[in-house]
Amino acid sequence: MTIREVARAAAVSVATVSRVLNESGPVRDETSRRIRDVVERLRYSPHGAARSLITRRTSTLGVLLPDLYGEFFSELIRGIDSCAREGGYHVLVSGSHSDRAEIEAVLRATRGRVDGLIVMSPDLDARALNPHDGLPIVLLNGNGRRFDSIHVDNYGGALAMVRHLIGLGHRRIAHLSGPAGNRDAAERLRGYRDAMRTVSRHLAKDLVIDGDFREEAGYRAGPQLLDRKDPPTAVFAANDSMAIGLLAAFQESGVRVPGDVAVTGFDDIPIARFTTPALSTVRVPIAELGSKATRRLLQRLSSSNGHAVRHETLATTLVVRDSSGGRIREGVPADTDPTRPPATPHSHRSDFQRNNDSRSER
Amino acid sequence: MTIREVARAAAVSVATVSRVLNESGPVRDETSRRIRDVVERLRYSPHGAARSLITRRTSTLGVLLPDLYGEFFSELIRGIDSCAREGGYHVLVSGSHSDRAEIEAVLRATRGRVDGLIVMSPDLDARALNPHDGLPIVLLNGNGRRFDSIHVDNYGGALAMVRHLIGLGHRRIAHLSGPAGNRDAAERLRGYRDAMRTVSRHLAKDLVIDGDFREEAGYRAGPQLLDRKDPPTAVFAANDSMAIGLLAAFQESGVRVPGDVAVTGFDDIPIARFTTPALSTVRVPIAELGSKATRRLLQRLSSSNGHAVRHETLATTLVVRDSSGGRIREGVPADTDPTRPPATPHSHRSDFQRNNDSRSER
């Protein structure tokens, strides 16, 4: 079932078959029709490897992720996949890249298999992938200057959230941080610190508990926080998963949220609005993050003339639900979110949102 | 940076370089070392497409999924990816295949790009991929007889869950079903129906509400159920996402769970144990489903002598937490689950589990 057999069956040369299949070059209508018939009948489809060998394009995008755990990544991949497919590309994913050596191994293994790379590696500087022979790369929340990148405004989101809590009168606000070394986590922590600093030193004091982005960490943090002699009145978790774990711990201890203590998260994973109480959080446009990165990569692939490297930051949105106790119960318009794709209607639960627009183009 | 340049730089022939790189054939130690040095220095790595053209292997597995939404798929992909990487394979994913035409398009496009396929397509019979020229395929919850397949015991799990509710004294038990046409959903529904049938017709009556596996569907079902003149005392949702939506709706309506009504789910996604109240559900070994499928595929790839087609069904586990009200509060050993990977310790919240072992090998 090679192009050769098709050519023979249609009594033409391979060149003509190729021309018909790729719509390159002129072919008589009748010939074209005949060839198409044969292709259909023989169920021929060209061999990908052979094709990419000569065209030097694979129609495949590589996606390197630090992990594949949780709803965040399924959303991200969803954004990437839908956008890639639209552009006629396949997606090669690869999760759990802890150390630099592993990243390099994958980079090597994928040579000649992908046309470009989307790399998310928050633990690591991008130096590992420095010298990769001109393969276009888009970084997700990375810190390389040399590559295109799409960032999420972690800092701004955290700042807005903590200010929100401060605005509600909270002073003893704890932060449940993400894993050490993780860049996103670090930025959220920085936002927390800076927001706290705007309040008089005597009244507000940093209180950071180490977490790791998993539900369990939040669950364990609950008792730790309650056992202090000056327990916080609000806890800002570095992501929703931990906030949900925290919610569970408080619930078990009989601590009311938000009555006794406010709890907030970060990411706005789809489930956040269905927790009890509904979680106040910072919305990260996850799928959009993926699709934006993909679009950027595709555009760099098509226009080979190297545009300047671009760094873009996606704005986050403060989403006030019940768990922070800050919800305005009257006069809130139902679901005013313009960014949410209409494919996922959540029309019943209303959110109060504030766009925290510190978006920037560096 | 081709093998040719490496050969020239090391003053040997391309054949020798290839032999060193693949450890095929004898090479003098000194020559071998010299070549390795050059490879290192030139940062050479062989071109994937060229290699797969001649070897007829791509070291890539294709994964066709119906969708990429939610925690279920990230778990599944995680299982697949880790197992594939272990075997030295890459993973090409592709989500959202609604109709048959789309599946066929992807099948064509991936010819010569993958060595085998894992296909999950619960909406569809497997006939679409019938005649694919000898490409090894493993079906996930599909209904093809001709291909290897791994199933989840949806029926047994549903049966066990509904019996659990009946055992607690419930008679008016509603079922919030999955999307029409979805095979998993259909099996769970069948389990529900059969369990209900074991109770006297007068006392227990089917009550099925249509859902679609999304949180929102559960949320909307809440009022619908409460507004009936004979509201159910228990609701068995066809998956956890919908159960969580339902929990949120009941919470808002002031209906206590499990006091006023019991709620249960299916899947045991990681977040299920952190809902309020903790969700009673049926555990599906999702990551294992992925890794089992992958292992099967790999083994079929290596031993080309065609074993007979095998169909395997993975057992599910009844996980009793708080939302069903059936939790035995005394004498429950903490976290006795043997199937849970130690990588995700959830040591604080205890589960009471019952292995519903209707596993079978067809």
Next chain:
DNA sequence: AGCCGCGATGTAAACGATTACACAAAGGAC
């Protein structure tokens, strides 16, 4: 009539690896 251009097609050279085969040198066995 001769020339040019163009449309339709065929021929063959790439692309970058693997590998069957050839071959040379060396070492034993006789």
Next chain:
DNA sequence: GTCCTTTGTGTAATCGTTTACATCGCGGCT
């Protein structure tokens, strides 16, 4: 010394495409 085997290496065919170039009619122009 001849023959055979083993080891180490090189030459060239091969995988299935794309595509530059050549070819061949054919019609229009001068």
